[in-house]
Amino acid sequence: MTAAAELRSGKGHKDENFPVASHLIHPRYRAPILAFYNFVRTADDIADHESLPAQEKLDQLNRLEAELLGDGDTQPEAVALRRALAERGLEPRHAQDLLTAFRMDVTKLRYENWDDLIHYCSYSAMPVGRFVLDVHGEDRATWAANDALCAALQINNHLQDCGKDYRKLNRVYVPRDALETAGVAVEELGAAKSSPSLLACLRKLAERNEALLTQSASFSSQVKDMRLGMEISVIDAFARRIVGLLKTHDPLCEKVHLSKGEMLRLAALSAAAEFGRRMTGTKSMPRLSTGA
Structure with missing residues (x-):
């Protein structure tokens, strides 16, 4: 049997849409x-x-x-x-x-509805944040906010890569009922450009995903470790910006990923905002806009 390491894609922690154990x-x-x-x-x-x-x-x-x-x-x-x-x-x-x-x-190559997708996220995304929280010795009362943010990150990724996942792996995370309601055939995910109906479907899902970020808005302030709180604030900013892109861009033919420069800018702004909140004792800070 081929060694697991030989099957690596070459992607590393610096290539992700969010920071992984940043400094x-x-x-x-x-x-x-x-x-x-x-x-x-x-x-x-x-x-x-x-x-x-x-x-x-x-x-x-x-x-x-x-x-x-x-x-x-x-x-x-x-x-x-x-x-x-x-x-x-x-x-x-x-x-x-x-x-x-x-x-x-x-x-499992298809998902029936939003709840089915969230169930998948409970295994594919939520445990990542839970592990980081456990490493830091944080209270498990933080898990609810963590789960919402991690699910939002995962669903952002599903929407960003919906065309690639279908073409390369015949894997579709866009819920079947959402496609059916929009009158969209799954094969449309293989097109070079979204039809108006598919684009409307994807944008509705991005809006629904934005609601998860509302549920996780207090996450950074719930953790005791300041540096972890700053990291969470950065991740939240990235997730919100990507949702904004998904609400205005077509992932089948347009760039819906953050540039390195934009990631650095958002990271600096959001980390500074979280640091300021903790230094001043402010309970919450306004979240960065997801607009274009």
Whole structure:
């Protein structure tokens, strides 16, 4: 069997739509977060591999989980995360939840409705933030806000990549009922440009996703660690800006990703706003606009 690391796409933590253990995070927390990321990225790349047979994908994911739990030492990403968890007395639950999502990516190619999609996010996205919170020793009362933000990030990604996911993997996260209500055939996701009906459908989903960001608006102020709060504020700003792009652009033919320059600008503004809030004791700060 091919080694899991050989199936990596080459994408790293600096290529994501959101910061992963940026230098806002205290150095003592960055190592376990990066170990978690490397494990998850390896598993994600396996699930998204364009030519690997489905059964081999599942076998690879099962082997990663087995070694995460101590059965073997041949997969460096699994071994590194296993050791990082042991050093800090953390359970592998969040990584296992993500493996469940990646198995779903292999076996489940369509989603019926919004609730079905959120259920997927409960495995594919929410555990990422929960892990970071656990590493920081934060109260699990923060999980509700975390879950809303992480789901919003995941759904942003689904909408951004809806054409690519359909063309390359025949995978559709746009809910079936949303397409049917709009009178859109799933095959339209393979077009070079969205039809007016598909574009309206995608924009309605972006608006619905924006409501998740409303639910998570207080997240940064709920965490005790100031540096983590600043990181969350940055992630929130990125998510809001991408929602804004999705409400005004066609993801099949237009750029709906943030440039490096825009990411730096938003990061500086949002981190400074969160720092100022904490220094002045202000309960909340206005969120950055998602407008164009």
